[in-house]
Amino acid sequence: MLNFILSRMARAVMTLVMVMSFAFIVMRLSGDPATILLGPDAPQDAIDAFRARWGLDDPLWKQYLAYIAQIFTFDFGISMRDQMPALDIVLERIPATLAITLPAMILKLGIGIPAGVYAALHRESIADRGVITLSIFGFTIPSFVLALVLVLIFSVQLGWLPSGGQDSWQHAILPIVTLSVGGIGIMARFSRSAMIEVLGQPYIRTAMAKGLSWRDVVWKHALPNASVPIVTLVGFMVGALIAGAAVVESIFSWPGVGRLIVSSVANRDLAVVQCLLLVIASSMVAANLLVDIAYGLLDPRLRSKRSAH
Amino acid sequence: MAFVSIRDLKVSFDGVQVLHGIGLDIGRGEAVGLVGESGCGKSVTWLAALSLLPAKARISGSVRIDGQELIGAPGPEIEKVRGARIAMIFQDPSSSLNPVQRVGKQIMESLRLHRGLKGAMARTEAIRLMNMVGIPSAETRVDLYPHEFSGGQCQRIMIAMALAGQPDLLIADEPTTALDATIQAQILDLLSTIRRETGMAMVFISHDLGAVSAVCDRAAVMYAGKIVESNEITALFAAPRHPYTVGLLDAIPELDVTRARLQPIKGTVPDPKYLPTGCAFAPRCTHATDFCTTDQPELKRQPDSGLLACFHPAGRYKTETLTRREELV
Ligand SMILES: Nc1ncnc2c1ncn2[C@@H]1O[C@H](COP(=O)(O)OP(=O)(O)OP(=O)(O)O)[C@@H](O)[C@H]1O
Ligand SMILES: [Mg+2]
Numbered sequence: 001m002l003n004f005i006l007s008r009m010a011r012a013v014m015t016l017v018m019v020m021s022f023a024f025i026v027m028r029l030s031g032d033p034a035t036i037l038l039g040p041d042a043p044q045d046a047i048d049a050f051r052a053r054w055g056l057d058d059p060l061w062k063q064y065l066a067y068i069a070q071i072f073t074f075d076f077g078i079s080m081r082d083q084m085p086a087l088d089i090v091l092e093r094i095p096a097t098l099a100i101t102l103p104a105m106i107l108k109l110g111i112g113i114p115a116g117v118y119a120a121l122h123r124e125s126i127a128d129r130g131v132i133t134l135s136i137f138g139f140t141i142p143s144f145v146l147a148l149v150l151v152l153i154f155s156v157q158l159g160w161l162p163s164g165g166q167d168s169w170q171h172a173i174l175p176i177v178t179l180s181v182g183g184i185g186i187m188a189r190f191s192r193s194a195m196i197e198v199l200g201q202p203y204i205r206t207a208m209a210k211g212l213s214w215r216d217v218v219w220k221h222a223l224p225n226a227s228v229p230i231v232t233l234v235g236f237m238v239g240a241l242i243a244g245a246a247v248v249e250s251i252f253s254w255p256g257v258g259r260l261i262v263s264s265v266a267n268r269d270l271a272v273v274q275c276l277l278l279v280i281a282s283s284m285v286a287a288n289l290l291v292d293i294a295y296g297l298l299d300p301r302l303r304s305k306r307s308a309h
Numbered sequence: 310m311a312f313v314s315i316r317d318l319k320v321s322f323d324g325v326q327v328l329h330g331i332g333l334d335i336g337r338g339e340a341v342g343l344v345g346e347s348g349c350g351k352s353v354t355w356l357a358a359l360s361l362l363p364a365k366a367r368i369s370g371s372v373r374i375d376g377q378e379l380i381g382a383p384g385p386e387i388e389k390v391r392g393a394r395i396a397m398i399f400q401d402p403s404s405s406l407n408p409v410q411r412v413g414k415q416i417m418e419s420l421r422l423h424r425g426l427k428g429a430m431a432r433t434e435a436i437r438l439m440n441m442v443g444i445p446s447a448e449t450r451v452d453l454y455p456h457e458f459s460g461g462q463c464q465r466i467m468i469a470m471a472l473a474g475q476p477d478l479l480i481a482d483e484p485t486t487a488l489d490a491t492i493q494a495q496i497l498d499l500l501s502t503i504r505r506e507t508g509m510a511m512v513f514i515s516h517d518l519g520a521v522s523a524v525c526d527r528a529a530v531m532y533a534g535k536i537v538e539s540n541e542i543t544a545l546f547a548a549p550r551h552p553y554t555v556g557l558l559d560a561i562p563e564l565d566v567t568r569a570r571l572q573p574i575k576g577t578v579p580d581p582k583y584l585p586t587g588c589a590f591a592p593r594c595t596h597a598t599d600f601c602t603t604d605q606p607e608l609k610r611q612p613d614s615g616l617l618a619c620f621h622p623a624g625r626y627k628t629e630t631l632t633r634r635e636e637l638v
Pocket of ligand 1: 322327345346347348350353483516581
């Protein structure tokens, strides 16, 4: 197991270097930060000074090496815009984002999985059809549309909840709901099909033929098997905890990581964008690693495949 | 009265009838074979008896165990029968065990359920059962997972699990089909031994009359959702009456002296959706007359105490084919 984790961590570092290199290339190709930050009418000597200050005049390979070296020393440089360390700017935003993505995640799992499992156990019932219909609705409606509808109803019409900002816990409700609806739908659909798949397996018939009650068949045999594929999806959701709320944060003026992504990309604030990318990529890689470890705990077949390596 | 008696059992899926009134008696301690080609309804018969079919299956008729009706019985009553009175093992042993649970735990689950054994006692008994069905070093392997055993060993574990409930009747649904020939013989041996030692009754489902003859006293031959012939094994082998039984016997390699005798039955099993009007076997039967294509033969008791559903039983048919074969040799 330890060997496995170490090799996966080495792979994770490789992944991160690749992500960061890609980010470097895209950012350098997509426009000159100097003109964007200083404006198109800025005098030439101001632009030259800016470029020199941020090393933008160096050859690309030199910039790249400096950039990689910085990453490995956890030095992400200074924001071109705010003159603060990029890492601080990014870290400062994380709690606000987690304040809405974590509750949303709990709703996704807490509603989506039971709904999907219930639907699978009562296949073709009214409840099942209801779950299918609602979940299709949930994951097809774009979040900005949903957000606008929710604001229209709860802020404009009823006046119950604020439509933007971060002053009280009430401000978090609409962003959380908007964020979770799609995920609940996906989770319900996925749990339903995972459960249906498992219920059709021969070992479920064995468990029934043994004389177990249906309840025990479901809890002791079906659910432990269905949890293996469900964990994959949970992993994706964990990976999106930090970066997955950009649209919702922008709509509700929620000062989280997502909004920082939008503004720093628009401003070509290289240091901040790069730091954001690394933080986001790391969180996804970490989520992946967790999923792999969870797989091993849930499924002995994968565990022994690993130790054979 | 028979221990288990099935009467007029009918099953359909989505409006397509696949069982057309099965009648079968199993006496205490008796071993009965159920034979027929793939899709004739052998598994469905017993899955229906134990309410193990998916909810969409429509079931009618009667299955009684010691007089207690199972068809339509409430769930808890059927759960009391499953595993405790009638246990069932299946064709594909490797996927019939829960892949994420230790095999010992799966056996112990039955022990707790049917014999109230827990903890160390259950574990000891699980190890004893694993030894009994021939798993080497069961003490250490009791904590392994199903994928760490071979197919034959998984089937042995399935048998151990079935024995854990000390059932009166074991339904073995093609327990050896997925296994290679030597393992197959070992499992058949094991089943015979266990039956001798425990005195439990057994239904052995197979498409191989040879395997059936190795473990059973009696066999029923099924075709397209019906029993077409049934008799003592010796009588069935010595004097098969239904042309389909004759065909099945011809398909057993071990019994054949000359290559010419080893021949499969021509044609294929009819689709349950489009069954012929008359005898379902008529289109494949070299002996069918016009009458066979319009009328359905009933299963009738024969003078030799067997049961048969055929208008033109073998006898004449058999000698004819024999002479033809002799020409071939
Ligand atoms: N769950 C199901 N849904 C729909 N049709 C089914 C189902 N189970 C069985 N059938 C149909 O019922 C018929 C009998 O199937 P059954 O499994 O009893 O055959 P069998 O004699 O056991 O064959 P095999 O030797 O292949 O196991 C087949 O036509 C099959 O397609
Ligand atoms: Mg079958």
